[in-house]
Amino acid sequence: MLLWSSDLQGLSLLCLFFCSRMGLLLKILVPFVGLVLAFCFYSKEDFKPEMLKGKRVIVTGASTGIGEQMAYHLARMGAHVLITARTEAKLQKVVTRCLELGAASAHYMNGSMEDMALAEDVVKEAKQLWGGLDMLILNHIGYTYFNYFDGDVEHIRKLLEINFLSYVAMTVSALPMLKESGGSILVVSSTAGKIGIPFVAPYSATKFALDGFFSSLRQELIIENINVSITLCILGHIATETAEKTVSHVMQKPGAPKKECALEIIKSGALRKRELYYPYTTVRIPLLIRDWTPEFLDSLIRNSLNVEKVKRS
Ligand SMILES: NC(=O)C1=CN([C@@H]2O[C@H](COP(=O)(O)OP(=O)(O)OC[C@H]3O[C@@H](n4cnc5c(N)ncnc54)[C@H](OP(=O)(O)O)[C@@H]3O)[C@@H](O)[C@H]2O)C=CC1
Numbered sequence: 263m264l265l266w267s268s269d270l271q272g273l274s275l276l277c278l279f280f281c282s283r284m285g286l287l288l289k290i291l292v293p294f295v296g297l298v299l300a301f302c303f304y305s306k307e308d309f310k311p312e313m314l315k316g317k318r319v320i321v322t323g324a325s326t327g328i329g330e331q332m333a334y335h336l337a338r339m340g341a342h343v344l345i346t347a348r349t350e351a352k353l354q355k356v357v358t359r360c361l362e363l364g365a366a367s368a369h370y371m372n373g374s375m376e377d378m379a380l381a382e383d384v385v386k387e388a389k390q391l392w393g394g395l396d397m398l399i400l401n402h403i404g405y406t407y408f409n410y411f412d413g414d415v416e417h418i419r420k421l422l423e424i425n426f427l428s429y430v431a432m433t434v435s436a437l438p439m440l441k442e443s444g445g446s447i448l449v450v451s452s453t454a455g456k457i458g459i460p461f462v463a464p465y466s467a468t469k470f471a472l473d474g475f476f477s478s479l480r481q482e483l484i485i486e487n488i489n490v491s492i493t494l495c496i497l498g499h500i501a502t503e504t505a506e507k508t509v510s511h512v513m514q515k516p517g518a519p520k521k522e523c524a525l526e527i528i529k530s531g532a533l534r535k536r537e538l539y540y541p542y543t544t545v546r547i548p549l550l551i552r553d554w555t556p557e558f559l560d561s562l563i564r565n566s567l568n569v570e571k572v573k574r575s
């Protein structure tokens with residue numbers, strides 16, 4: 263089995279974690295881990311901001327949070343940006359800021375991604391504006407509660423439209439241009455799209471759906487030698503306004519910085535990575551133990567939350 267450098271890092275951290283418990287650390291694994299980390303360090307591809315200069319990029323859900331920060335990073339790198347969300351006033355401010363930061367151009371389209379026509383119209387606008395597309399960053403999400411599942415099936419149907427089907431609709435519309443440019447699709451997902459986390463059942467379903475669809479589509483693009491990359495971005499808790507409003511009372515640690523998170527997403531897409539894990543340690547290690555000791559991982563997740571503070575609404 264071919265291990266990627268980032269997986270070697272994850273496995274090394276895992277070995278350190280388990281063997282530090284068994285006192286083997288100083289005898290066997292320190293040299294091994296040293297060799298592995300040296301390999302990982304020297305095998306890293308280098309990201310350069312110039313990679314994004316003049317590139318034509320759509321960022322959805324960019325009126326606030328991680329999407330807003332991605333728009334600003336792209337602007338600093340000299341990209342053309344087209345951003346979407348529902349709140350026009352916020353989008354106007356982000357576009358203005360993007361132009362101040364050096365964007366090659368900056369435009370917005372406002373509307374809800376419940377409407378599949380909007381999803382397709384955003385891609386048509388990119389064709390109208392730029393004649394093509396280099397990067398599609400699918401980031402928006404609909405209203406997400408953090409509580410016991412309330413049995414509301416309609417809420418799940420609506421969230422699947424916003425968080426999943428609109429991503430598929432935009433991808434279908436954008437693929438002809440991305441094939442022409444050899445471009446990239448960045449799909450923003452979550453730890454909750456890879457493992458079972460309590461209190462986010464509807465949201466988690468939509469994120470698992472993204473993994474299934476885009477991981478299968480990536481296989482087909484490879485089979486047909488189509489040069490379009492798909493990067494699935496698996497994020498842990500990030501300190502955005504919405505997340506802090508929703509979960510700060512339950513979380514035992516603060517979220518990771520949204521600005522750094524946004525940059526790591528862009529870098530992973532530009533380097534055409536298969537998946538991004540951010541923050542690496544808190545996301546990658548649970549995934550490494552997920553299939554070996556699922557019950558142990560489930561208990562770790564439950565113990566990482568102040569579950570007593572979640573009251574059925
Ligand atoms: N923050 C975190 O802890 C984590 C976040 N993630 C993922 O990162 C991504 C961004 O998260 P975050 O920045 O926290 O989210 P925010 O809530 O900060 O931003 C969500 C964005 O989506 C837009 N949006 C909301 N509803 C709709 C809709 N119906 N149609 C179109 N756009 C809509 C919002 O703008 P408007 O309201 O104006 O429409 C906003 O721009 C998401 O995919 C999320 O799953 C993953 C793991 C952890």
Ligand SMILES: C[C@H](CCC(=O)O)[C@H]1CC[C@H]2[C@@H]3C(=O)C[C@@H]4C[C@H](O)CC[C@]4(C)[C@H]3CC[C@]12C
Nearest residue numbers: 406452453454459462498499504505508509566
């Ligand atoms: C609690 C989870 C981290 C568990 C761990 O030990 O690492 C967080 C991982 C993913 C987070 C949720 C997420 O994906 C974004 C949602 C979007 C909304 O902004 C509200 C917050 C989220 C429900 C967020 C909540 C914490 C996580 C489940």
